[in-house]
Amino acid sequence: MEITLGQFIALLGAALAVLLPGIGSAKGVGIAGESAAGVVTEDPNKFGQTLLLQAMPGTQGIYGLLTGFVIMQKIGLIGGNFLPLTTYQGLLVFSSALPIALVGLYSGIAQGKTAAAGMGIVAKRPEELAKGITYAAIVETYAVLALLASILMLFGIKF
Amino acid sequence: MAKVNIKKMSVIALQQDKKKVLSILQKLGCAEVIDVREKLNTADKEKLVTTQTKRELRELLNDLKFTLEFLSRFSQTKKSIFAPKPLYSEEEMRNISHREEVINTVKTCRGLEKRLTELKSMEMKLQNTMENLQPWKILDIPVESLGQTAHVVFQVGTVPEKNFEEFKSKIAEVSASYLEKIWEEREEAFVFLVYHKDFEKQVGEILAESAWSKQDLPEIKGTPKEALQECEKQLLEIQKERESIQEKAIKLAGNAPLIEVAFDYYTIVFERESAAEKLGATEKVFYLEGWIPEPETEKARKALTKEIDGIYIVFEEPETDEANVPTVVKNPKVVEPFELITDLYSLPGPNDIDPNIFMAPFFFLFFGMMISDAGYGIVLALLGLWALKKLKPEGIGKKLFSLIFLGGISTFIWGAMYGGWFGDLIKLPPLWFNPLEDPMRLLLFSFILGIIQIYMGLALQGYKNIRDGKTLDAVFDQGFWMVFLSGFLMFALPQTKGIARYVVIAGAIGLVLTQGRHQKSVVAKVGSGILSLYDVMSYVSDVLSYSRILALGLATGVIATVINTMGRLLGVNIIGYIIMVVLLVGGHLFNIAINALGAYVHSSRLQYVEFFSKFYEGGGRALEPFTIKTKYTKYRNGEEI
Numbered sequence: 137m138e139i140t141l142g143q144f145i146a147l148l149g150a151a152l153a154v155l156l157p158g159i160g161s162a163k164g165v166g167i168a169g170e171s172a173a174g175v176v177t178e179d180p181n182k183f184g185q186t187l188l189l190q191a192m193p194g195t196q197g198i199y200g201l202l203t204g205f206v207i208m209q210k211i212g213l214i215g216g217n218f219l220p221l222t223t224y225q226g227l228l229v230f231s232s233a234l235p236i237a238l239v240g241l242y243s244g245i246a247q248g249k250t251a252a253a254g255m256g257i258v259a260k261r262p263e264e265l266a267k268g269i270t271y272a273a274i275v276e277t278y279a280v281l282a283l284l285a286s287i288l289m290l291f292g293i294k295f
Numbered sequence: 296m297a298k299v300n301i302k303k304m305s306v307i308a309l310q311q312d313k314k315k316v317l318s319i320l321q322k323l324g325c326a327e328v329i330d331v332r333e334k335l336n337t338a339d340k341e342k343l344v345t346t347q348t349k350r351e352l353r354e355l356l357n358d359l360k361f362t363l364e365f366l367s368r369f370s371q372t373k374k375s376i377f378a379p380k381p382l383y384s385e386e387e388m389r390n391i392s393h394r395e396e397v398i399n400t401v402k403t404c405r406g407l408e409k410r411l412t413e414l415k416s417m418e419m420k421l422q423n424t425m426e427n428l429q430p431w432k433i434l435d436i437p438v439e440s441l442g443q444t445a446h447v448v449f450q451v452g453t454v455p456e457k458n459f460e461e462f463k464s465k466i467a468e469v470s471a472s473y474l475e476k477i478w479e480e481r482e483e484a485f486v487f488l489v490y491h492k493d494f495e496k497q498v499g500e501i502l503a504e505s506a507w508s509k510q511d512l513p514e515i516k517g518t519p520k521e522a523l524q525e526c527e528k529q530l531l532e533i534q535k536e537r538e539s540i541q542e543k544a545i546k547l548a549g550n551a552p553l554i555e556v557a558f559d560y561y562t563i564v565f566e567r568e569s570a571a572e573k574l575g576a577t578e579k580v581f582y583l584e585g586w587i588p589e590p591e592t593e594k595a596r597k598a599l600t601k602e603i604d605g606i607y608i609v610f611e612e613p614e615t616d617e618a619n620v621p622t623v624v625k626n627p628k629v630v631e632p633f634e635l636i637t638d639l640y641s642l643p644g645p646n647d648i649d650p651n652i653f654m655a656p657f658f659f660l661f662f663g664m665m666i667s668d669a670g671y672g673i674v675l676a677l678l679g680l681w682a683l684k685k686l687k688p689e690g691i692g693k694k695l696f697s698l699i700f701l702g703g704i705s706t707f708i709w710g711a712m713y714g715g716w717f718g719d720l721i722k723l724p725p726l727w728f729n730p731l732e733d734p735m736r737l738l739l740f741s742f743i744l745g746i747i748q749i750y751m752g753l754a755l756q757g758y759k760n761i762r763d764g765k766t767l768d769a770v771f772d773q774g775f776w777m778v779f780l781s782g783f784l785m786f787a788l789p790q791t792k793g794i795a796r797y798v799v800i801a802g803a804i805g806l807v808l809t810q811g812r813h814q815k816s817v818v819a820k821v822g823s824g825i826l827s828l829y830d831v832m833s834y835v836s837d838v839l840s841y842s843r844i845l846a847l848g849l850a851t852g853v854i855a856t857v858i859n860t861m862g863r864l865l866g867v868n869i870i871g872y873i874i875m876v877v878l879l880v881g882g883h884l885f886n887i888a889i890n891a892l893g894a895y896v897h898s899s900r901l902q903y904v905e906f907f908s909k910f911y912e913g914g915g916r917a918l919e920p921f922t923i924k925t926k927y928t929k930y931r932n933g934e935e936i
Binding site: 199202281284 | 735846847
């Protein structure tokens with residue numbers, strides 16, 4: 137099988153869609169986890185609550201994987217029938233990966249910081265956990281919007 | 296259906312009936328006792344210092360809590376969290392609490408804990424000694440003989456290994472001296488050194504040159520070897536004693552249920568004492584003030600007057616400017632679980648209407664749409680149902696699991712609509728349509744839901760304004776906005792497209808003319824009127840925010856499909872099938888967990904940020920009823936009141 141430049145560019149898009157938000161989430165849950173461990177040193181019973189907050193920046197990575205998977209399905213990598221994409225087709229797919237790739241990277245880190253700050257709420261006023269979660273959720277909005285844009289773009293591209 | 300009217304209750308009765316009155320109120324558990332001491336002047340306040348009994352009770356509760364923690368460390372039987380709590384009346388609890396075993400157990404546990412700490416520090420000290428002595432094990436002179444005699448100095452110390460040869464030869468030049476390398480460890484030579492005092496200066500110089508570090512051995516008798524053996528022996532004894540303590544504690548752990556009852560009993564008494572502290576009193580009578588929901592007033596009056604003669608009770612409306620009036624909401628049973636969402640945000644404040652009944656349908660819809668998998672819905676609903684039946688939670692727990700149950704039902708409905716059954720594991724045709732095939736349709740539907748909710752928010756604020764007699768505000772601030780926004784929406788429909796322009800202009804004129812009405816000068820009035828039109832952006836962004844319903848719904852479905860695809864790739868042989876099953880179960884469970892969390896968080900956010908911001912102020916305070924709080928037992932209303 138001849139490998140086209142289009143295929144390569146499209147696959148690069150899929151790779152970035154998984155890679156960058158993955159880094160963002162890893163960093164985000166890492167930041168949040170460090171604070172969580174601090175809170176749990178004082179009160180081990182808060183494990184559940186802190187875990188909830190720590191998990192929040194993890195969604196970007198999932199969104200990225202999701203987009204990457206949709207791309208792989210779209211270009212036929214999964215299913216065994218790799219489409220012979222033209223360069224422009226490849227670029228289209230690549231562009232559609234960009235929103236979640238970049239927003240996922242930065243919002244994951246930002247959400248991690250917000251979640252880490254929310255750990256302070258869990259430490260001092262555990263009954264107000266929902267507010268800490270809401271703050272983190274506001275950051276997540278942009279990852280959700282980026283995912284939406286990426287997915288809509290992908291569904292819109294017709295080969 | 297809404298906020299419950301709260302009455303202020305005032306009770307005056309004789310001092311001798313105080314215990315009885317408090318006991319009755321505590322059992323009713325519907326009223327909050329107000330601290331009237333704040334209203335007293337300082338002179339009266341001084342008479343009401345914290346009672347001795349309360350302080351004693353607090354200490355006792357601390358002791359009991361410690362004992363329970365201590366015993367749980369040694370308890371052999373793991374208590375199941377599903378075990379039903381034993382049922383006791385107050386009489387039974389009192390009898391148990393006064394049994395001698397209770398106080399004896401507490402005392403013994405305190406003693407054992409103290410001894411354990413002592414043993415721990417003894418052990419540390421011994422281990423320290425042993426560590427210090429270890430390198431000197433083959434030094435065969437008694438440690439106590441180190442030091443100085445009239446003419447000779449005996450010393451032990453270390454020099455860096457690399458200096459040792461040089462050091463040795465230099466010392467050998469000093470006539471009356473002896474040196475022996477005892478041990479070698481981590482680049483250090485452990486050296487025993489003897490020299491005559493006459494050469495102190497000369498030796499001192501050599502020691503300084505070779506970086507000699509003098510070691511002080513622990514104060515012990517005998518050779519290091521003997522001392523080490525002695526230490527070992529003592530460690531063994533400590534271990535033995537610890538085991539015997541453990542045995543004792545395990546035996547005592549059988550008393551834990553008694554301690555639990557005592558803990559609950561004294562908590563009840565403590566609560567009562569705390570309430571008693573809040574009362575106003577003269578020599579003969581006392582005065583109690585409290586908040587009580589209106590529906591409970593008659594019950595309280597009956598219970599009190601039936602038991603006690605010469606009691607005066609009155610229920611009044613709180614004054615309009617009265618601060619600190621607590622909030623109680625009452626909703627139909629279906630809506631009750633959703634109260635949790637509002638409670639976590641903020642309870643309705645004095646001017647608020649109870650938002651729960653308006654918020655609940657939206658939360659229900661959104662939660663289901665965000666997960667939107669019929670299989671996941673069944674799992675969630677069953678989980679909620681199981682927890683409700685098995686754990687029999689109360690309060691927040693009950694609301695939470697009911698919410699999971701209801702959310703599961705909504706998820707099931709939407710999953711069936713979209714045709715998602717564990718992703719594409721079970722292929723059933725959608726009842727409505729598959730959002731993966733036509734995402735724009737679902738996006739539009741999400742926006743429509745958002746628009747409905749935003750209009751409802753505006754309408755509720757309008758209602759609030761009219762209720763407060765600010766009809767004009769309702770027309771200007773909510774009415775004109777609705778006209779203005781509706782104009783834009785009319786562009787979307789072909790039938791109304793023609794007149795849409797005029798509706799927008801009418802709304803805009805209304806807004807420009809009225810939104811600056813609080814400004815002083817005419818210029819400022821017009822200026823802020825025009826600027827207010829820019830708020831349309833915030834409404835647009837509010838509506839766009841509802842696109843998350845589509846995004847999260849798609850995400851669940853696609854992740855589920857990913858899991859299924861990976862599973863299918865594996866299903867080639869027996870081992871593959873086993874891994875496949877594990878992967879499918881684990882993957883779908885993970886997907887349910889992460890998406891249920893996401894659906895809860897984002898549905899809540901839509902309520903908090905997009906909906907509540909239109910009309911809801913919050914800032915209310917929950918009623919904290921003076922009631923019976925038990926942790927380990929269940930309270931049975933006894934015959935005696």
